[in-house]
Amino acid sequence: MVEPNQRSTHAPESARVLVIGLDGATYRLISPLAAAGQLPNLQRLMQNGAAGVLQSTIQPSSEQAWATFMTGQNNGRHGVYGFQQRRPGTYQFSYVNGHSIRAPSLWRLLSQRGRDVIVINVPMTYPPQPVRGVLIGGLLSPGVHSDFTYPPGLYAELRQACGDYVIDVDIERGQLSDDQLADTVEAALRMIRLRTCATLHLARTRPWDLLMTVYGASDRLAHKFWKHWDPNHPLHTPELAAAFGDVLPRVYRELDAAVGELLAELVDERTTVFIVSDHGFGGMEKAVYLNRWLMHQGYLTLKSGVPRDVRRWLQLVVRSALRQGRSLLANPALAQVKQWAFARFPRLKGDLYSSVAFAQVDWTRTRAYALGNMGNIYLNLQGREPAGIVAPGATASALQDELIAALRGLINPDSGTPVFHTIYRGADLYHGPYVGDGPDIVGVKDCRYHVVTADWQRGDDIVAPLGSVMHFAADQSGQHELEGVVMASGPGVRRGVEIGTARLLDAAATILYALHEPIPADMDSRVIDALFEPTLLAQRPPKLASRYQSAAPDDDEQSDPPDLSDYTDSEAAQVRDRLIALGYLD
Ligand SMILES: [Zn+2]
Numbered sequence: 001m002v003e004p005n006q007r008s009t010h011a012p013e014s015a016r017v018l019v020i021g022l023d024g025a026t027y028r029l030i031s032p033l034a035a036a037g038q039l040p041n042l043q044r045l046m047q048n049g050a051a052g053v054l055q056s057t058i059q060p061s062s063e064q065a066w067a068t069f070m071t072g073q074n075n076g077r078h079g080v081y082g083f084q085q086r087r088p089g090t091y092q093f094s095y096v097n098g099h100s101i102r103a104p105s106l107w108r109l110l111s112q113r114g115r116d117v118i119v120i121n122v123p124m125t126y127p128p129q130p131v132r133g134v135l136i137g138g139l140l141s142p143g144v145h146s147d148f149t150y151p152p153g154l155y156a157e158l159r160q161a162c163g164d165y166v167i168d169v170d171i172e173r174g175q176l177s178d179d180q181l182a183d184t185v186e187a188a189l190r191m192i193r194l195r196t197c198a199t200l201h202l203a204r205t206r207p208w209d210l211l212m213t214v215y216g217a218s219d220r221l222a223h224k225f226w227k228h229w230d231p232n233h234p235l236h237t238p239e240l241a242a243a244f245g246d247v248l249p250r251v252y253r254e255l256d257a258a259v260g261e262l263l264a265e266l267v268d269e270r271t272t273v274f275i276v277s278d279h280g281f282g283g284m285e286k287a288v289y290l291n292r293w294l295m296h297q298g299y300l301t302l303k304s305g306v307p308r309d310v311r312r313w314l315q316l317v318v319r320s321a322l323r324q325g326r327s328l329l330a331n332p333a334l335a336q337v338k339q340w341a342f343a344r345f346p347r348l349k350g351d352l353y354s355s356v357a358f359a360q361v362d363w364t365r366t367r368a369y370a371l372g373n374m375g376n377i378y379l380n381l382q383g384r385e386p387a388g389i390v391a392p393g394a395t396a397s398a399l400q401d402e403l404i405a406a407l408r409g410l411i412n413p414d415s416g417t418p419v420f421h422t423i424y425r426g427a428d429l430y431h432g433p434y435v436g437d438g439p440d441i442v443g444v445k446d447c448r449y450h451v452v453t454a455d456w457q458r459g460d461d462i463v464a465p466l467g468s469v470m471h472f473a474a475d476q477s478g479q480h481e482l483e484g485v486v487m488a489s490g491p492g493v494r495r496g497v498e499i500g501t502a503r504l505l506d507a508a509a510t511i512l513y514a515l516h517e518p519i520p521a522d523m524d525s526r527v528i529d530a531l532f533e534p535t536l537l538a539q540r541p542p543k544l545a546s547r548y549q550s551a552a553p554d555d556d557e558q559s560d561p562p563d564l565s566d567y568t569d570s571e572a573a574q575v576r577d578r579l580i581a582l583g584y585l586d
Contacts, residue, residue, distance in 0.1 A: 015270050026280040045488075059442070069508065071104065280481040424441070426438045
């Protein structure tokens with residue numbers, strides 16, 4: 001690694017930035033592993049640069065976190081509030097993709113200013129937008145056989161250069177055998193190496209001012225393997241820990257080696273390096289059935305016309321699908337079937353979520369409903385929801401107050417503490433033209449809780465331990481939290497400094513500043529001053545540019561993507577059964 005703090009002798013426009021995204025990275029793992037000497041490259045970055053906690057978005061979920069990162073805007077200005085979003089005028093919920101982000105990205109802005117960019121595997125970048133350089137779509141791309149690159153056709157080049165390219169590993173939500181778990185780990189480690197190879201290949205063959213690459217393995221495997229690493233997790237067992245307790249340290253060691261490789265080749269005295277996560281991670285201990293809670297509290301009502309035997313029938317369907325699912329999981333072709341299905345039927349996953357979560361809801365007698373797995377609650381608002389019964393204005397406002405007070409009483413029976421440590425009205429938390437698309441109430445929880453809003457109609461528990469409920473045949477034991485990581489080094493970056501807590505929202509402006517670029521005045525993002533030497537900030541204070549929206553993508557890129565194809569009832573039923581079996585809907 002070069003000495004990071006030398007004054008650049010190059011012209012300002014030659015300043016460049018390398019961003020390495022580590023999805024879900026946490027000091028819960030980094031600190032002890034670095035202290036044990038297992039992460040030499042990250043350790044050196046922290047010692048020679050500046051590092052701190054990077055506070056995620058509310059909610060700390062990858063789709064909105066990366067949307068905020070790449071636009072420098074709060075959710076109210078980019079319009080992304082979760083993986084699911086309501087289709088206007090319906091009670092159907094679609095899954096988001098890059099089209100859902102209604103503010104221009106950092107790479108579009110830089111492209112317009114004539115800077116070269118290489119963007120690799122950032123979630124929510126499918127479908128790929130044209131940039132001055134290359135863009136490889138990340139999480140939520142339909143697969144390597146889709147058009148997930150700009151310019152198109154880069155997959156063939158990456159295969160040529162590296163042997164293969166992998167967008168993501170599929171962490172099945174059902175119980176896996178020990179062999180399948182071991183295969184998943186190997187697939188994730190291979191994905192890390194292929195990503196590093198792709199990044200180096202593109203950097204060697206294209207000019208760049210901003211190079212960004214995101215590694216997802218730190219998130220995917222932490223969902224699955226947290227309990228094996230964390231001896232305090234309620235589902236930790238010494239037997240399984242002996243087999244899988246080193247998986248997360250191993251993934252972090254592999255990521256550290258990847259960071260080392262990228263720094264060694266790509267960093268010179270004009271390069272600023274940022275390591276960022278989209279959110280942190282910790283142990284998950286409880287399922288929280290938020291729609292069931294709303295029902296018990298009288299805010300959500302099921303259709304009374306549904307006879308008991310129909311509910312019983314639904315139960316049986318789901319149960320047999322689950323049993324079938326366990327045996328299907330032994331079939332390696334299944335992941336491909338799922339990928340095929342979602343690529344072919346882009347609305348399918350959203351339709352499934354909608355029907356499992358809300359098909360039995362009587363909207364004419366429902367005042368509020370929960371969406372997603374974090375703690376977002378929507379009012380069934382007149383004029384917004386198709387059968388809305390809550391009048392906007394004073395009535396809605398009073399209902400929000402009432403719900404917030406009631407939610408404070410939603411208690412984890414084991415600890416006696418509230419599930420949601422902070423509860424906001426959406427309009428107090430977000431600002432901008434798309435606030436109305438967002439949740440009316442935002443409950444913020446920590447990593448111990450997983451909110452279930454899809455498959456909730458059987459059972460009575462509100463807060464249930466993992467393993468005791470069918471959903472957690474899903475077998476996940478780690479969940480996101482707000483506190484992620486940021487590390488930086490380079491020209492003018494402070495050395496050996498712990499900066500406390502910075503905001504993910506401020507990453508975009510900070511990257512622009514390191515590139516000697518002005519920051520659009522209508523961007524929410526502001527430079528993270530604590531990362532830089534006060535003398536640098538005094539000599540070269542951050543400059544504001546005029547409007548950000550001038551970098552908006554073309555209008556025709558803003559509409560919803562058309563369905564690629566429709567699907568027949570029998571195809572849909574077939575695929576739906578398999579997906580329900582996988583517990584894929586939460
Ligand atoms: Zn995750």
